[in-house]
Amino acid sequence: MEEKSLKSSILSLISEEYNPSNVISTQISSPKYMSRSEICDVLQRIAPLEKDTVIIINDHDRSTPTATIIHYLRELQKIPFPVTFFVATGTHSPTPLTAAQKLSDWKEGDKLVVHNCDNYNQHTFVGITSRKTEVWVENLVVTAKNILTINSVEPHYFAGFTGGIKSIIPGLAARKTVEQNHRWAMKQESQILVTEGNPLFEDLWEAGNLCRDLSQIQTIQMINHGEQIKYLAVGSLKSAFNYAKLAALEFFGFSMTEKVDHIISFVAPPLDRTLYQAQKSMENVKKVLKDGGTFLLIAVCDDGIGNSNFFQRFLSYDSPQSLIKKLSFKQYKFGDHKAFYWGKLADRAQIYYMGDLSDEQIQTAFMKKISLDYLTNLLEKWNKKKETLLVDVAGGFTSCYVKKD
Template identity: 35%
Template sequence: MQIPIQYGKDSYLKVNIDDKNLIGIFNPNSVSTGNYEFIINKALSNPINQESFDNFINDNEKIIILVNDGTRPTPTAKILSQIYPKIKDKEKIFVIANGCHRDPTDDEYEMIFSKEIFLELKAKNEIHSHNSKNDDMTYLGESKNKTQMYLNTIVATAKKVIVIGSVEPHYFAGYTGGRKSFLPGTASYETITQNHKLALSHDARALKLEGNPVHEDMIDAMKVLKNIDIFSIMSVLDSQHQIYYVSCGDLNDSFYDCIEKADEVFCVKIPKKADIVISVAPYPMDIDLYQAQKALDNGKLAMKDGGILIMVAMCRTGIGPDTFFKLMSSANTPQKVLDKISKEYKLGYHKAAKMAEISLRGETWGVTDLSDEEMRAVHLKPYHDLQPAINDAIKQKGSNASVIVLPAGSLSVPKV
């Protein structure tokens, strides 16, 4: 069977896999999406534990709007198509909730806002890209876990905040969305570090909220926002990035309301685990290795112990944060990576830990635009085309080796 695999935004790799080897191609589940304008406006008019959107904005208070950066498929532009005309002339600032990611490029800004709205906001100087290391921060308190909540002062001193996000499984926070716009989205580097260190726990994994130390720390930390009036707009997308569901209102209530819908889309049932798993980080989650790693973490759930996990991700801007790469490349085995992390933690080490743990269970290979040297440095067997990789994998595992393909591995959580 010839299978097209998305590579980057508009290109595809083609791979031939014998029918006798292929267990299946498992995409996020097909759901009925409907008219996105109707879905958005219905949610805006029926918020959970919050007044309607029109009433929320019906005063002269300055509004801060938090939006995701270019690494997420959040349908910010579609949501803005419905709400921007209502807030266009109000005093406002859009804050890109980068967490510790870099600033968006102009192309990414246009993807986030739409070209028309981006140019208008840029001309009016109404966009601020959060910088976790250099922005002015305000201390608001700490969580039970002692995570000290330093938030961007623009957000921390706001009276009204609109949060635009999306909910999908996340490999260590359980699910992304909701509280994520504040922590890590607009928090200080030190605050993010304190929270993300909890990702080293085995309970920090996809789909798990209760008992997940990262999620519980984030939720507890949200109590410092008690003086901010928040209107949350959370969405769930299908595999084609079309809007399936929207929930509005209270930050946590709208987030939890989206969980069941997210599971309907992203929890994929597989009949059994495979010897070889191809897991793809689709655009825009292929921006760098740091983000594409989610495809590895989900793909491992479909791999037999001792199997081969092949990540396909263009890695358009390279590796990602230096701390992540330096740690991975400083140790010549995955176990030595974990040994180093046990002695000292820096932000980015949680990614390295998750990758190293997978490499203890099986082999990790990469089909990327990174150099062979870069891939070997992070313990990936390097390839630049998928067909040679799958040919070598079947040769190594045997002619009857079983194969699973996850075309949207970053967003698909396999369950046997």
């Protein structure tokens, strides 16, 4: 069954089988997205880019409508010369072809560079942060006279929010730098929607400031839902990010009065392509799931597991409890934080899966693959017990939290 058809079938099941008073939905809705003229009015504030400007863009694992923004900047004559587009992949590894899909307004003379976190010949060492992160970054970040970053801002389960400095660190950083920074995700203070006092977030910005004067970098920070843009902030990197962060909390954040018994999460594109990215939907809403509850992850995962570092940890342990016990901040290896978070959820909840991954893969990740008939029986049982159900329609983007008095 195709993903769209599966989603429709499940939503129909819920409406038929479940008492509406016990269902909460995180459906993203907006009375008004920005019009073309409104977007252009904001982009007019960008200073015209000079020759040889480097424009840092997201890779294909992000939903940022990069091509739309570039098209408008061309129309407004903000990009009068050929530029270098630098794809900030972090530790991801898209090919030039998938990177080029982000750009539909290509001009003669433009260049496309795809970051490779393992090519240290293209990186410059700029210093060490107070938390002992050795900062290696792409040479162009240090040498480019003019830089513009284009990014989207959403809740992030250990960095607080995406966007901002993430175009540079980890976007254009060496693997060693990303690994040393991401070990801080093992700390309890590194939480979704939290920036102040978040050690990983603070380390990212400190690392960025070692690369160059961030106030000299122009940026476009946006809140979007697919190709639709809800909010735009332009200006210096920190200032524009702070404005967009507040808008992201309002748009993607859902406050609740109490926890729920069960969660069904439809992972939204492009995060649904791999299990590595799909985990974000689990992390974004797990705080509102009761202990002993159920989490159903629905993600096609047509590109498979994705970055397999975290998945390899599962192969070494026969239970979530043994995994949690062995992984630690002091002995951190890249991917440990994702495996650790996964194990913590699997230890206190039953995790089900619907998608294209095999039964063997799913069992390795402490989950159980189920059918539509199996889910029908679950819904009937939960409804009879009058248990609450959260339907996360835009999994991986929306974030739920219990509001404190």
